[in-house]
Amino acid sequence: MLLAAPSALAANGLVGAFGFEEASGSAVTDASGTGNSGSISGATRSASGRFGKALTFDGVNDRVTIPDAASLDLTSAMTLEAWVRPTRVDDWRTVLLKERTNGLAYALYAGASSNRPSTEGAGVESRGPSALPLDTWSHLAASYDGAKLRLFVNGTQVASKNSTSGLTTSSGALRIGGNAVWGEYFKGRIDEVRVYNRALTATEIAADLAAPIVDTQPPSAPGTLTRTVEGDDVQLNWGAATDNVGVTSYRVYRNGALYDETPETSYRDIDRPVGSATYKVVAVDAAGLAGPASNTVTATITPDTTAPTVSLPNACNGATIQGFSYAQVAYSDNRGPVTLTVKVDGATIHGPVTKGVSGTELVPWNTRTVADGPHTMVAIARDAAGNETVSAPCQWTVDNVAVGVSLAQPLNNATVGGTVTLSAQPTGDGQPVNGSPVDFVRFRIDGQEIGAAFWAPYETQWDTTTVPDGTHEIAVEVIWSGYFTPLATQTITVNVDN
The missing domain is CATH 2.60.40.10 (Immunoglobulins)
Known part of the structure; x- marks a missing residue:
């Protein structure tokens, strides 16, 4: 896990810091600021680290390689640290090792020939009194101050050896989880690896133990910012910034004030009013560190005088x-x-x-x-x-068709009784229409629908005994294709006498 501000205890002398927080890929970034990044071979990323993510090693051939650099050639002092969660500690299990021809310059092991953690450097080995627990996170640290090589487990010194011979420099790679000299592959998870060019005190080691690796290196400035005015919109484009861990977003500033944030390398400021505005962009990394601003551009929106x-x-x-x-x-x-x-x-x-x-x-x-x-x-x-x-x-x-409808029977003012057939004839421009474009014909008695006919002959039956004797109104409506209300209606009156 990478945080935004460094620990005051841990900043001085840090030449390698690997939290394995990369989202994917084989690259391992160095958060120390010295540029000692490396690459993964075989090891897989795990979301279950001691802090944030970690790397999982198979104990067969997985390892991380950090190329040789002058900052890794430690001479008179060092501190090596890592959180480890081993699933095997039998025999030699490399946590961290700087190679030299047919040997090592300095190393930290989770297990040795006696299954106990060990550190080597300055011509001596310092081995712990007991094996590390399996499937449990333990913090290992080794320090050398020019006189004594010390081994720490979970912040407590557990072993030491005197030596004034100094550390051996080499052109070999720094390896994590295994080495190319003897193999000695680690099985389990490794997290929060740190390398210092000085001997940390027990207090400083305890501070590291309790905190994740911090990212102190902000991103670079974005590439050249350009702007294009398109009507009322301003289109911004810029080149990607670089970072030792990874750029996560870009902050867009308008007229000097933070306006928006985007993960893309482009931004569109829409519906701008008439007038001018300045823009600049700042990259932000996964630790929340902001880099230097891009160049500033000015965009001017002119009045719109063009009619549509x-x-x-x-x-x-x-x-x-x-x-x-x-x-x-x-x-x-x-x-x-x-x-x-x-x-x-x-x-x-x-x-x-x-x-x-x-x-x-x-x-x-x-x-x-x-x-x-x-x-x-x-x-x-x-x-x-x-x-x-x-x-x-x-x-x-x-020129619409004149839609009409007539009630063929019964006749207006007729006297009816029992069951009566109501029959209607739709017309268009005065001519009978049977079928399309007639959708249906609807019949009503005193305003209440009693039936509908969807094809010719357009008829329905009316049981007059359902109404009291006397005068009643019959209405017929024609519904034309494409319409939901009647285009024509005829109404007559009849006398019911049952």
Whole structure:
């Protein structure tokens, strides 16, 4: 786990710090700031570390390699630390080892030939009195101050050996979890590996034991920030920043104040008012550390004086239509959004409805709301700045079928009794219509529906005994295809006498 601020006790002399907090991949990043990053071979990432994540080693051939560097060539002093959760401690089990030809410069083991933890360096070995527990996290540390090599388990010194010979430098790699000299592969999990070029005190080791590795290195500045003004929007793009652990987000500043944050390397500031604004971007890493700002750019939004375009289909002029008709309205604007309104003879039949920058809108029109004859349709487009355009007028000629219906029986003012057949005939332009476009015919007695006929002959039966003797009203309604209310109704009166 990487935190945002370093421990004052642990910062001095840290030349390698590996918390294994990378999200994925084979890279191992060094949080010490010295750049001693490495790579994983075989070991897998685990979410169950001592702090945050860890690496799991199979005890067969898994290891991490940190290339040789001058900062890792320790001479007169050192401290090696790691949290380990071994599943085997028999024989030699490498936690950390700096290789040299046919040997080692310094090392920390979770187990040795006697199954006990051990450290080697300065020509001596210091071995603990008892084995580490299995499947349990233990903190191992080794320190050398030029006179004594000490071994610590869970913050307590458990062994030491005198030596004034100093540490051996080498050109070999630093290995975690195994080595290329003898193998000695670790089995289990390793977390929070630290290497210092000085001997920490017991108090400092205890402080490290209680805290995760911290990231002290902020990201770099993002790559060159550019801006493009597109209408009322400002499009920002920049190059990716780099970081020893990983960049997680970018903070976008507008006019010097934090405005938003994004994981992407681009950002769109939409619907900006007229005027100028400055922008800069700062990268943030997984530890919450912010790097230096990018270059600053200025974006200027100018007033919108361009009116939208809007048009109706050319085919409408002179066209004869009936029933429900549709007009396709095309619109566009340099910025948008566009608000559309469609009118017929000055009366609104559609809208206002807000749309995007450009497109088409299919506008329905029930022509039965107007009289037969010529009618004028226009479309009106208005943008966010108030610029407005009225389309060229479109002339339609409405010629709807005159829908009618007559009650064939009984006759008006007839006297009826018992069960009576009610029979109706729909008409269109005065001619009988049986079937489409008639949907159905509905019959009512005194306003109450008593039946419906969906095909010719359009009839239903009425039991007159369900009403009292006397005068009653019969109504017949025809429902035309595409409509939900009657287009024609006939009403008569009969006298019931049972």
